[in-house]
Amino acid sequence: MRDPIPPSASSAAPPAASAPERNLASPLSGRAVFVLVFLPFALGHFLSSLMRTVNATLAPQLVAALALTPGQLGLLTSAFFLAFALAQLPVGMALDRWGPAKVQLPMLLLAGVGALAFAGGQTFGQLLVARAVIGLGLGGCFMSAVKAISSWIAPARLPSVQGYLIAVGGLGAAAATLPVRLALQYMDWRGLFLWLAAAAAIIGLLIRALSPPQPSAASKAGLREAMRAVYRHPAFREVASLVLIPHTVFFGIQGLWISRWLSDVARYPDDAVTYLLYLGMAAVIFGAIAVGMITEWTGRRGIAPITVAAAGVALFVGVQLAFVCNWRPSYQLLSVLFTLVGTVTGIEYTIVAQSLPGALTGRAATCLNLLIFIGAFAVQAGFGLVVGCWRPDLLGHYPAPAYQVAFGALVLMQLPGLIWFVRRRRRNPVKLNSCPTIS
Template sequence: MSGGAVFLLVFLPFSLGHYLSCLVRTVNATLAPQLVAAMQLSPGQLGLLTSAFFFAFALAQLPVGMALDRWGPAKVQPPMLLLAGVGALAFAGGQDFAQLLVARAVIGLGLGGCFMSAVKAMSTWIAPARLPSVQGYLIAVGGLGAASATLPVRLALHYTDWRGLFLWLAAAALAIGLLIRWLAPAQPPVARRGPMLAAMKEVCRHPAFREAVALVLLPHTVFFGVQGLWIARWLSDVARFSEAAVAYLLYLGMAAVIFGAIAVGMLTEWAGRRGVRPTSVAAAGVALFIAVQLGFVCNWAPSYQLLSVLFTLVGTVTGIEYAIVAQSLPGALTGRAATLLNLLIFLGAFAVQAGFGLVVGCWTPNPLRQYPAPAYQTAFGALVLLQLPGLIWFLRAGATQSGKMAVPSDPPLSTR
């Protein structure tokens, strides 16, 4: 197909699905005050409600991966978007915490294939040499979706409430599903692959996959889990910003995702030309990401706004996981490796988002239902302690390897 046809028939419809997925994933950060007021939610309930998206999203990864290989994204994605639309309708009509929890999980299940379907479609119809740049554009579209969940949603709440908003999201899911059904080309016939579980075991045994997971997986889950909800609550409870100011800062942070994703890709490519491995770039980024989180632990008051934006900007470096795996594993395993990464990342994000709320909920709120700074400092401190071992392990392994290379070998016997 020509470049214009690929854009209209492949990139546009599938990237819209990824846009919607990122919007819905982060929208609760903006809607949290309304949800808490309407349902009288505790921090633990709010964290569990929002993180249910991640849990269901993770459960969808393995079956979606197998379905995409067998039937292709043009057939798999429309019914999943229909399911997401049903979940959004149920969320709009939910009357208690349990109903909202189930509806949020259904939404996550329905949107669980958006990113993988887009990647699958693009890898099928776009030349391999152009895939890195096109996938960068896909991530940028996701950043636009996350940004749309902040200030634009805040402005939309002047004309509707959170229930009305989810009615519109249901309509959007249905419309995008129909667009994919009408426009996307069917997948060409492909050879059947081996069993999924056998391939997953082979992926897990690969040294490059294990190195990437040990270094970047936990920071990636922290980025997703905190950015999608608790940054907004921290800005409200600790920094004491108004809802309008919180929405604006979230918008700046999500806009930073676009810049950060492009910058990380360019920096990794630049470093690679100079012999620097992507894992070394990732280690530097993870160290900086942990340093930003230490600002939350220390309650660095001089610039709460800067901290919130830096968290999102620097956190985009964790997306380098996919590039590391794609470059290091055999081509036959990259799709399964990406599926496994998604499974681990979103399960971890579920644990981070729900666990953060349980920690914060150990403190007593003020009459405005705001929780004190020590609650957030403790939660961020626990996350830092979880991420440090992976970084220390990588640095020690690198130092050991450098030391072995620096030690001269014994001279041959003839020279002794």
């Protein structure tokens, strides 16, 4: 990672760099920013992604232990998203007031308590509450990382650096597949959550110990005024209308239903499903880095990041149409393409971070996460309810038409945003680098 670019250089940067200035006057070298800022917060995002997606690997064990229906499995797993969403408003305010390091330690300790409760849970209700506590404690991991990075990195560098951050999340999601499967040879899922609880506490202490003092960028605006400014900002509204629903679909399906689709429709055994999940989550790493590099490359050529997002969303919807059509030539390829192409939805964080004042980046990430994770909860739980409308066979597999209908509903939800984007861009292109001033 190169040294942060001083604010005075922003006028010579490409269009994406002309966003509001951040407080980048820092004595830290690029290496120090990597070790003290990026790495500790990225570990928190790694753990958050791992715990968000681990139920996809543990689903057979959880179903066997508790005799769960698809609706119950979807609700249990999606409780993470609902609690995550509820954490966004208070966490966003805390990030802007006290800084990421002071917020992350108690949050990660809370996640550790939730993991301990999950390890000891005996009923569906107990596991549901424990899963929600985990989501609540991990609710600030990505936001705190975005806030810390955007405070020390010049706006022109944000697409690639945030791409690396999302790639680390991909590593966490990949760790929830084959590595977790291997760990289950030496312990059960309860023992696994004991280790995850310890990891949450250690990472929280590491962030608190290593993070340098955060540059001051506190907003004097109240919560209602700040949130109103975020939601009314044209860049926020345009990116949300285009990318928000695809992002919720990516999170909701990636974290659970891809594995069940591979088992029920493609009829792969558990070992093959775990391997394909690993390939899919590993694809997130390459996809996130590629999206960041492509966004910077197109930005130097005058192409706005929102245009890159639109192309990616169109491709992502195309992949889902293949699920609707039950494209048989390569089920394996479809499962990997879903996660590879779906990483483009993470570009909305970059667009918002480049377009809003530095004092509002925490609350801007809050607004996005609040909407994304409420939507992911609805997608993950709703998908299970749709699939549960069909009866399973004697082996417990649900039929292909159940998944085709569920994926078809998701496609219909995403098409309006893509169509409206194309129509708006033809009539009245939005300048994404303008932003209101809040004092």
